Amino acid sequence: MRSINFKSALISFLIAFSIAFFITTFSSCKKANDTIGIIIVKDSNGNTVSGATVVLHQDGLISPQGNSTNSELRKTSLTDSNGRAEFTYQLEAIFQVDVVKVDGNNTYSGSNIIRLLKEKTVTQIVEIN
Numbered sequence: 001m002r003s004i005n006f007k008s009a010l011i012s013f014l015i016a017f018s019i020a021f022f023i024t025t026f027s028s029c030k031k032a033n034d035t036i037g038i039i040i041v042k043d044s045n046g047n048t049v050s051g052a053t054v055v056l057h058q059d060g061l062i063s064p065q066g067n068s069t070n071s072e073l074r075k076t077s078l079t080d081s082n083g084r085a086e087f088t089y090q091l092e093a094i095f096q097v098d099v100v101k102v103d104g105n106n107t108y109s110g111s112n113i114i115r116l117l118k119e120k121t122v123t124q125i126v127e128i129n
Contacts (some may be wrong), residue, residue, distance in 0.1 A: 031120035037087040041079050041099050044129040048083025052101035054129065056087050090117040099126045
């Protein structure tokens, strides 16, 4: 009789251990969503602008701790045919957005600020003229 009780206890332990193992394994593997900033560039007439250079940066900004901001966060992209440039980060941040479009002898520019929220997609429109 003792061997049956030991066997039963061992099987119960293994089942409980397996359940706990799978619960902790699968619940802790959830990948965090990306933090995405979308910049849409428009001209003064409200038309989207393709081929504009968009730069997200923190140059000249000071963090609350008094340190200069991280230059590794600086990213550059060109707008697509819909006037859209997308930037992906892991954490939230506040960025200066600078846009430049050269068209022949004319240079158009604009700027704005975008606040990225962790694991969210934030869209900001920048008008150039």
